[in-house]
Amino acid sequence: MTTYEPKITAVLCVDLYNDFLSEGGKLFPWVKEIAKENNMVENLRTVVQTAREADIAIYHVPHHRWESGDYVNWKYPSPYQLGAAERQAFAKGTWGGTFHDDFQVQPGDIVATEHWASSGFPNTDLDHQLKRYGKEKIILIGLLANTCLEATGRIGMELGYHVTLVRDATSARSPEALRAALDINGPTYAHEILTTAELVSAIKASI
Template identity: 65%
Template sequence: MSETYDLTWGGEFQSDFQPRPGDVVAQEHWGQSGFADTDLDFELKQHGITYVVVVGLLANTCIESTGRFAMELGYHVTLVRDATAAFRPEMMHAAHELNGPTFAHAILTTAEVVAALEGGTA
C-alpha cells in the first residue's frame, strides 16, 4: 500500500528524503516554528521521543523558533552548528553564539552528533 502525502503550497519531498512506509510525517507548518499549529509535539510524545536535533534554515528564524519551542515543551534540544544556514555570517553568529545557548542543551557539529550516536551517548 502506497501512502500519499498532501503537501500544500506546492511543496514536495526532495527525492533523497522521501518518506518510507511506517515513517511519521508531521503536518506542514505555517509559521517559523515546526511545532506551532502542527501535530509534531503529539507525534514525538506518542513515540516516546524526548531529544530533538534541529538542522536546516534559516538558523536565526525557523531553527531558533523550533528549538526554543521544543525546549519550552520539555525536549532536550541539540542545535547542529554546521547543518544550519543563514543569509549572513552575523545571523549565524547570533543563532549559534548568542541565542542558541538560551534554548539548546547542546550545540554540536555534525561529526560530534554522529560520534555520539555511534557511541550510544546521544
C-alpha cells in the same frame, strides 16, 4: 557527553525542500554561500543516514506549501509570510515544494502537519507525534538557522524536550544571522550545539 538513545531520540528535518536545497530553488540563493562553506547538504545526508542506521526516528517538519489565496484574509500576516507568498515559496504541487531527493519520506518516518510560521510546534501535531512515540530528545537540522530551527528549538525546550542544534547542518542568509542563531541565541535554549562529526560520534557511542 550527551547520549542519544534511539528509543527516545528523533531527528527533526526542517523544511528540506528543493526550493531551499537545490540549484534553481527559489530560496537557494539565500543560503547557497554559507551552505557550500559548511558543506551543509552532505552533512544533512550524514546526520540522516547515521540516524537511520542507529534506528533513530526521522521526523519531517515541513513549512506550509503555498497555495493561491494564502494569507489574503489574515488579519496580521507577518512580513516573512507575505514575502513567502509573493515568491510562492514551497508552492504546493511544484518541484520547489517537494522534499529534496536525498530526504524523501521513507517507511517508518513521521511527517508532521505543516507549520504556517517559523516554529514546527504551534498549530501542528509535532508535539503529539513526538510524545506518542516516547521521544524526549530532538536533533534539529535544516533551514533556516535563525528562523524555523530557532523557533522550533525554543518551543521544544519550553515543552520539555532536550534540544540539539547542529552547526554545519543548517544555513542562513548571512554569517551574522548564523552566528546569532548558533552562538548568541542558541545557548539560551539548546542543550547541545554540535558539529556533524561530534553528533555522529555521540550517536555511535549511544548504541
